[in-house]
Amino acid sequence: MTGMPTYVLIAGPEQVLADRALASTIEAYRAVDPETEVIRMEASTYQPGELAMHASPSLFSGTKLLVVRDLDEGGDDLVQDVVALVETDLQDVWLTVLHKGGQRGKKALTALKNADARVIDAPAIKSDRDKSSFVMGEFQVARRKITPDAVRALLEAVGKDLSELASSCQQLIADTAGVVDEGRVALYYGGKVEATGFRVADAAVAGNAADALRLLRHALASGVDPVPIVAVLASQLRQVARVATAGGGSSGALAKSLGMAPWQVDRARQAARGWDGDRLGRAIQAVAAADFAVKGGGRDPVYAVEQAVLAITAQRHGAATGRAG
The missing domain is CATH 1.10.8 (Helicase, Ruva Protein; domain 3)
Incomplete structure (x- = not known):
């Protein structure tokens, strides 16, 4: 087992990254010993003593890789068994533990780190x-x-x-x-609901009522629900407002402080040139009313989202004093 750590800790809530880290870890161990047996255990169904049982040597077994998923969802028995296993002089056994975050199972995490476990981060990717x-x-x-x-x-x-x-x-x-x-x-x-919603929002925020309504009606005729379209309208307006009030600086620096991508900052800056704070506020209020209507608070969701689009474009062309065009 030369060259590979006995313990690996995959820490973080991002499932895609955690799954990839686990797959690459298994591949690395099997590169050392192609006959490695992978034994997977879920914290939610773990039985006391299960780790020790699988770690025990047997006449016919070779190298084993024990994988414990979601340690943060496990009980005290699992935590104690992980600690006990780490304190054991393992022979032909590797241990990989996945933990999404939080304080549960902290004693086991500490034991793994003290045993020089290789830590692979799987941080949340949200922004x-x-x-x-x-x-x-x-x-x-x-x-x-x-x-x-x-x-x-x-x-x-x-x-x-x-x-x-x-x-x-x-x-x-x-x-x-x-x-x-x-x-x-x-x-x-291009036919995804979200992509359609963004095209509607881009046209509306730019003040192009004809294009916005055309795109909206095409989307609705194709079966797109008004709810995600209203959500995108709200998101676009909020981005414009955030960037407009964030001050100067490079797109990269501003993107970092706002949790946005640089291209989003550039687009929001361009859109913000035709707006002032009062009219942005009224447009956001109109979309909030539409959001309430399309989620059951109104009689006609289609009418509500159309009115929201018209309200945005009217405010975009309104006077700086706030009067809608």
């Missing part, structure tokens, strides 16, 4: 800035290039769920050649 970096990293690992506009389009289409975002990156990498641009992303994912 658009982090997701943009994730997408860029996926393409860099594959030695491929993706344009900033394509990253934006991909996040708008599938960025809510990281596992779907990762799958989309892999699909684009596998199915395309050369630089992936916005047109290629639109070809694959």
